[in-house]
Amino acid sequence: MAQATISLSPAPYFAEGTEAMLQLEAMVDTVGLRNVLYALVHICHEKADHIDANWQDYHLAEAWTREALRLQKAADRVDVGGGAHND
Numbered sequence: 001m002a003q004a005t006i007s008l009s010p011a012p013y014f015a016e017g018t019e020a021m022l023q024l025e026a027m028v029d030t031v032g033l034r035n036v037l038y039a040l041v042h043i044c045h046e047k048a049d050h051i052d053a054n055w056q057d058y059h060l061a062e063a064w065t066r067e068a069l070r071l072q073k074a075a076d077r078v079d080v081g082g083g084a085h086n087d
Helices: 019-031 033-054 058-077
Strands: none
Touching: 019 033, 033 058
């Protein structure tokens, strides 16, 4: 059985200068990179729980959980934690 994967390649939506990229940068400036990553960890876990409970797709839920753990490790290593003044 094929294992579910999550594509992490950048999309044009987040190209330099787009509204989405400017909003993401503003969020990082406001709350800090570490907190943005922790928020993504939470989102990944919520997606995994939702998929497991509602779609019973264990492999996809497991993929979201794996990504949450990877983001958690990355967030734990980030030196820039706070919000403003961390450019």
